[in-house]
Amino acid sequence: MVGRPRDDGARQTILRRAADIASQDGLEGLSIGRLATELGMSKSGLFGYFGSKEELQLATIRTATTIFVDEVVKPALAVEPGLDRLRRLLDNWLHYSEQRTFAGGCFFFSVNAEFDARPGRIRDTLTAAGQDWRDLLTRTVEEARGLGELPADTDADQLAFELLAFLQTANAASLLFDDADAYRRARIAVDHRLGAASRSGR
Amino acid sequence: MVGRPRDDGARQTILRRAADIASQDGLEGLSIGRLATELGMSKSGLFGYFGSKEELQLATIRTATTIFVDEVVKPALAVEPGLDRLRRLLDNWLHYSEQRTFAGGCFFFSVNAEFDARPGRIRDTLTAAGQDWRDLLTRTVEEARGLGELPADTDADQLAFELLAFLQTANAASLLFDDADAYRRARIAVDHRLGAASRSGR
DNA sequence: TTCATGTACGAACGTTCGTACGTGAAATGC
DNA sequence: GCATTTCACGTACGAACGTTCGTACATGAA
Numbered sequence: 001m002v003g004r005p006r007d008d009g010a011r012q013t014i015l016r017r018a019a020d021i022a023s024q025d026g027l028e029g030l031s032i033g034r035l036a037t038e039l040g041m042s043k044s045g046l047f048g049y050f051g052s053k054e055e056l057q058l059a060t061i062r063t064a065t066t067i068f069v070d071e072v073v074k075p076a077l078a079v080e081p082g083l084d085r086l087r088r089l090l091d092n093w094l095h096y097s098e099q100r101t102f103a104g105g106c107f108f109f110s111v112n113a114e115f116d117a118r119p120g121r122i123r124d125t126l127t128a129a130g131q132d133w134r135d136l137l138t139r140t141v142e143e144a145r146g147l148g149e150l151p152a153d154t155d156a157d158q159l160a161f162e163l164l165a166f167l168q169t170a171n172a173a174s175l176l177f178d179d180a181d182a183y184r185r186a187r188i189a190v191d192h193r194l195g196a197a198s199r200s201g202r
Numbered sequence: 203m204v205g206r207p208r209d210d211g212a213r214q215t216i217l218r219r220a221a222d223i224a225s226q227d228g229l230e231g232l233s234i235g236r237l238a239t240e241l242g243m244s245k246s247g248l249f250g251y252f253g254s255k256e257e258l259q260l261a262t263i264r265t266a267t268t269i270f271v272d273e274v275v276k277p278a279l280a281v282e283p284g285l286d287r288l289r290r291l292l293d294n295w296l297h298y299s300e301q302r303t304f305a306g307g308c309f310f311f312s313v314n315a316e317f318d319a320r321p322g323r324i325r326d327t328l329t330a331a332g333q334d335w336r337d338l339l340t341r342t343v344e345e346a347r348g349l350g351e352l353p354a355d356t357d358a359d360q361l362a363f364e365l366l367a368f369l370q371t372a373n374a375a376s377l378l379f380d381d382a383d384a385y386r387r388a389r390i391a392v393d394h395r396l397g398a399a400s401r402s403g404r
Numbered sequence: 405t406t407c408a409t410g411t412a413c414g415a416a417c418g419t420t421c422g423t424a425c426g427t428g429a430a431a432t433g434c
Numbered sequence: 435g436c437a438t439t440t441c442a443c444g445t446a447c448g449a450a451c452g453t454t455c456g457t458a459c460a461t462g463a464a
Binding site: 405406407408409410411412413414415416417418419420421422423424425426427428429430431432433434 | 436440443446447448449451452458463
Binding site: 253254 | 420433
């Protein structure tokens with residue numbers, strides 16, 4: 001390639017900001033003009049990085065996914081498999097939401113709700129990412145069960161569903177009601193649910 | 203009043219359609235031009251009913267609230283207070299979401315996620331409606347506890363939080379993953395949680 | 405030093421947005 | 435039946451949208 005290479009650092013700066021905006025105002029509320037103005041660059045210059053609005057949206061999702069994996073998943077995978085890893089995963093998630101890694105709370109909560117009823121590439125990408133997260137949670141439950149840290153008759157999908165519910169609702173309630181207490185409730189629910197499962201079995 | 207009377211039936215037709223659109227594409231995705239075209243009327247004629255976009259959005263929320271109350275709350279209030287009423291309330295909600303009373307799933311789930319990080323009258327209205335629903339659930343738990351159908355040491359807020367989480371997540375999962383099984387999971391979770399609470403206490 | 409390549413830019417494209425205005429029809433009160 | 439009021443409409447507006455240009459500049463190769 002001849003000519004000046006495209007600044008990859010700038011691209012990342014754009015996408016990081018885009019993810020923050022999208023977590024607050026949605027991937028549609030994320031407009032190229034606004035993004036360019038906030039970053040002090042020209043609309044067409046920014047546009048050139050992506051070629052279309054949809055491509056910008058998809059790239060934003062990829063960036064958010066990377067941040068999510070770095071902050072929530074990877075540190076938990078450093079812990080040995082089993083109940084400890086599961087607890088770490090859930091705790092990391094609550095921190096990730098509570099600390100507002102993205103300005104508008106969990107990026108995926110906001111954006112999933114926006115696109116879950118609109119067919120297309122964006123929804124497909126979000127569905128895949130959501131499935132990955134769901135699978136990871138289920139697999140981690142299964143590992144804990146295999147190690148005897150959860151009862152042998154534990155329904156992994158069911159338990160993952162319920163744990164996920166506590167996380168999502170903590171995020172939602174904290175945003176809509178300015179209720180930081182929601183995270184405390186979620187931690188109680190998680191502790192109780194895991195405690196109950198490892199005690200009595202189900 | 204003198205002059206031609208405004209067709210109140212038409213207004214309701216507009217708002218019913220508006221609620222469906224908003225449940226799919228959000229209250230911002232709900233545009234006056236599109237709404238008018240779909241209903242076969244003029245943009246300015248429709249506009250006259252409301253006077254501003256925000257007023258249309260607020261009226262849409264009010265209509266959705268009425269529908270929600272009629273479908274979920276009222277039939278449950280016909281049941282005597284206690285555990286039966288609580289179960290009826292939760293079951294009605296799951297039906298309301300599962301049957302797609304609104305085209306894009308639970309209206310409030312979609313719209314809350316859209317506006318929970320955007321200060322203004324719309325967020326205020328949604329917060330109030332969400333608080334009403336939350337309070338109703340908590341109060342119903344308290345009534346069941348008072349009747350001895352739940353243990354005396356039941357934390358009503360905590361139980362309401364967890365039950366709400368199961369409902370919301372069933373709605374979310376069914377939309378994003380086309381997973382009707384999510385409602386089955388939610389029902390299992392509710393049954394287990396209420397069974398566990400009325401058996402062992404907490 | 406010259407040339408080819410690719411970037412970043414301002415300007416403008418056509419479209420859609422929410423909103424304001426003026427006109428004729430319709431319905432009321434006298 | 436007339437006067438008055440109010441609605442529903444077409445039209446028009448400025449702003450913002452995503453996108454497409456043409457151009458100036460920076461770069462590495464010839």
